[in-house]
Amino acid sequence: MSSINTKALEELKDSKVKLLIELGLISHYQMRTSCIGSFTDEMRSISEQLRIIDSKLYEASGASIPDKSSGKCPHCGSSSEGKFCSSCGSDIETFYSKGVEQCSVCNHNVSAGGQYCIACGSKFNR
Numbered sequence: 001m002s003s004i005n006t007k008a009l010e011e012l013k014d015s016k017v018k019l020l021i022e023l024g025l026i027s028h029y030q031m032r033t034s035c036i037g038s039f040t041d042e043m044r045s046i047s048e049q050l051r052i053i054d055s056k057l058y059e060a061s062g063a064s065i066p067d068k069s070s071g072k073c074p075h076c077g078s079s080s081e082g083k084f085c086s087s088c089g090s091d092i093e094t095f096y097s098k099g100v101e102q103c104s105v106c107n108h109n110v111s112a113g114g115q116y117c118i119a120c121g122s123k124f125n126r
């Protein structure tokens with residue numbers, strides 16, 4: 001007769017999954033932010049798949065900031081090549097030079113000054 005009940009077993013399994021996820025996330029961030037460490041091609045491929053999923057989730061959230069090279073206004077989304085948006089008049093150049101930073105883990109543009117990347121959840125080193 002086992003001394004451990006089903007509920008306790010489920011909790012142990014839950015804890016295991018959570019710890020594995022945590023370990024995986026740490027590896028993922030490490031792989032993307034530093035060149036040291038020995039990671040296999042398989043690990044790198046999983047990390048890349050994670051990045052792509054983060055990318056899709058971020059774009060679907062509607063909060064994503066377009067790449068400067070996309071030529072899209074970050075405020076209204078219309079195509080705009082100039083310093084200022086031709087549709088809404090916002091200062092695109094200043095926005096990209098001061099208001100945006102790129103996450104080193106997922107490479108997404110996020111609003112500058114935050115503690116965490118809103119696209120992938122990594123903490124910024126400041």
Ligand SMILES: [Zn+2]
Binds near residue numbers: 076078
């Ligand atoms: Zn605009």
Ligand SMILES: [Zn+2]
Binds near residue numbers: 105106107117120122
């Ligand atoms: Zn990120």
